[in-house]
Amino acid sequence: MVEQLKVFENNVLALEAYGGFTEVDEKFCQKLFSQKLEQGFDKVNILVKIDEVKITKSSIKALLEDLVWTMRNYKKMGRLAIVSNSPILEKLVVIDNFFYANEKEGRLERYFSISEMNKALDFINSN
DSSP: OEEEEEEOSSSEEEEEEEEOOOHHHHHHHHHHHHHHHHTTOSSEEEEEEEEEEOGGGSOHHHHHHHHHHHHHHGGGEEEEEEEOSOHHHHHHHHHHHHHHOBGGGTBEEEEEOGGGHHHHHHHHHOO
């Protein structure tokens, strides 16, 4: 399940994923992202709070669609904050940043623990 944590007037999306990730969740995320682009923003900064997402309750098809969609749209993304208490995700963010990060283009990904939520919000709200 994915929910929007807060609505921002600027180029920021703040989402929370928990339970499982389905095709409905994927379409919901794409819709919110498209709305930001339709508002005239060139890049969208994204915060994703991941709290106990269970792969066993997730759709493999939805996860693959998300991966393909991300690969096609990553140039429209700016700062990306992953908020979780997962040591595995923390390491994956470091690896992902080798491919994703481009300071010149405004793309940077950072991991934050759940207790650092305010820092994560500051990170995605700064350009």
